[in-house]
Amino acid sequence: MFEKIRSGVLVAAIAVLAVLTVSGCSVTGMAIGKLSEGHAEKKHTVVKSDHRLISPGSYVALQTTSGVTIRGRFQGSAKFSESEYRDRYFVPDSLSGRVPSLGQPLTLNLRNGQALLGRLVGFDFAAGTSSLPECIVLQTNEEDSAHVLLSGLLQISTAAGDSIDPKELAALMNRGILPSLHYMVLDLAPTASDTVSASELDARADEIARARVLSLRRQDGTMLTFDDDGGRYYRESQKIVGRDPLGTRSVIQASDLSQLEFSSPLGTPYHHRIAVSDVTNVVAWKSSNAGMTGLAIGAVIDAALIVGLIALAGSLGSI
Numbered sequence: 001m002f003e004k005i006r007s008g009v010l011v012a013a014i015a016v017l018a019v020l021t022v023s024g025c026s027v028t029g030m031a032i033g034k035l036s037e038g039h040a041e042k043k044h045t046v047v048k049s050d051h052r053l054i055s056p057g058s059y060v061a062l063q064t065t066s067g068v069t070i071r072g073r074f075q076g077s078a079k080f081s082e083s084e085y086r087d088r089y090f091v092p093d094s095l096s097g098r099v100p101s102l103g104q105p106l107t108l109n110l111r112n113g114q115a116l117l118g119r120l121v122g123f124d125f126a127a128g129t130s131s132l133p134e135c136i137v138l139q140t141n142e143e144d145s146a147h148v149l150l151s152g153l154l155q156i157s158t159a160a161g162d163s164i165d166p167k168e169l170a171a172l173m174n175r176g177i178l179p180s181l182h183y184m185v186l187d188l189a190p191t192a193s194d195t196v197s198a199s200e201l202d203a204r205a206d207e208i209a210r211a212r213v214l215s216l217r218r219q220d221g222t223m224l225t226f227d228d229d230g231g232r233y234y235r236e237s238q239k240i241v242g243r244d245p246l247g248t249r250s251v252i253q254a255s256d257l258s259q260l261e262f263s264s265p266l267g268t269p270y271h272h273r274i275a276v277s278d279v280t281n282v283v284a285w286k287s288s289n290a291g292m293t294g295l296a297i298g299a300v301i302d303a304a305l306i307v308g309l310i311a312l313a314g315s316l317g318s319i
Helices: 002-023 027-040 048-053 082-088 166-174 205-209 290-317
Strands: 044-046 059-064 069-079 105-110 115-125 134-139 145-149 153-158 182-188 191-197 213-218 223-227 233-236 239-243 249-253 257-265 270-275 279-285
Touching: 044 048, 048 279, 059 182, 069 270, 105 134, 115 145, 115 166, 134 166, 153 166
Parallel strands: none
Antiparallel strands: 044 279, 059 069, 059 279, 069 182, 105 115, 105 153, 115 134, 134 145, 182 270, 191 257, 213 223, 213 257, 233 239, 239 249
């Protein structure tokens, strides 16, 4: 009887080995990988001041102050050089006297009654601050600079005795008018764009289906943008249904469509820099290697299973 059991165990071990050989991968690993991927690819909204907390390699969708959504792989953040920031820092004539110039001597009157003197370096956002993270940055001496939350100031005074409203400076930062010292770096894929009329929608359906981004212009001139990236828009009878880059579901009637603009990937990715002050919202989801990790773990489990079956068969044979 033990000989029959031993033979059965050996057959089971050979069968497991055969499945792994034919499939070229681990079924156990695939299961582990899929479970891990489902968890790791969950999207989450990040306060733009916390951009430094986003893991490099994560995919992000940035809504900008101009209303455009930029989507790519986050590579990190960095600080503009002094000359680059100076080139970006522009104060319109309409804001003259209400916005300080770079290098201007300022006195910051804090809510706790203290005062801080220095020259203006620029503006930035404080990481890890859940609300009101806008900062003014002063050079307090030759070596040190201070980042002070604008929400912690009563007022800002110039050497001439004029007052500057910190709340207005914060609002100008969030509108992208006052640039931040830090910028985000994204890898973007260059695209080729084309425009078709509503009547060409069916004739060029295959080409449009491969589009990276699809923008629909309604008869009234308004636009609706879908980001495909794996089938996030589709035809449904006389409607086009899709989700924008932030996941919001939208529907447009074909009869309301005047023309369609689409772009397709072209060439290799390139680095794109965008100031944090030019961003209004960030949605991030991590690019996961969980699938590969799961396969590796699964392979070890499968190998242990085979060894265990063979050892069991050997022990049965010795009984």
